[in-house]
Amino acid sequence: MIQPQFDAQTGLAPVIIVDQQTKQVLMMAYMNQMIFAKTMATNQTWFWSRSRQSLWHKGETSGNTQEVINVLIDCDLDTLLIYVKANGPACHTNHESCFFRNVEDANGTIY
Template identity: 55%
Template sequence: MKPDFSKMNGLLTTVVVDVNTKAVLMVAWMNEESFQKTLASGETWFWSRSRKELWHKGATSGNTQRVVSMTLDCDGDTLLVTVDPKGPACHTGRSSCFFNPIELTKEGNLNDTTES
């Protein structure tokens, strides 16, 4: 199966997972060019929606991600990339970009902490 770049303005949602810990490290976007660069280099490349340019993960920080496997979802528009990370995935220096918990009530609802 090949990625379907005809959806979502030519972008694939890309979920990056650590091969050893199985932790979700980050979510980013790939276009066809970054997908091809990832395949050719064996390291992750993404498309920056804000800067409108390709970026090689770790190009400036040294925190590269060696690709171990890539799997498409059933629709071909979301990519799961398993990597061996060489350092933290998050620009904050944390291993994962997912570290901000959402509080839930005992009933499992969101705890609304906003003031009325």
């Protein structure tokens, strides 16, 4: 059985969430071993909030839950890619994806 390797110091692994239908990257978050197990058992995404230092269920307050469709792991076994059925926007700003801003340098060049 292939299982993720969680960081020895933090106990966390990065997780990239992708919309199964559109293939758009929705968000990036972290899981620890317990949260990964909870996500797999409930078929819903759960994460570790580094700012609040607590477990959170995606959509718990907004209703914008994410149903797990497929889980992939990278070649180093330390990053997860989870395809979901998104039930509403992923971002707390109400954008479909957390990745909605372009980077701009000091000269105003947008990348």
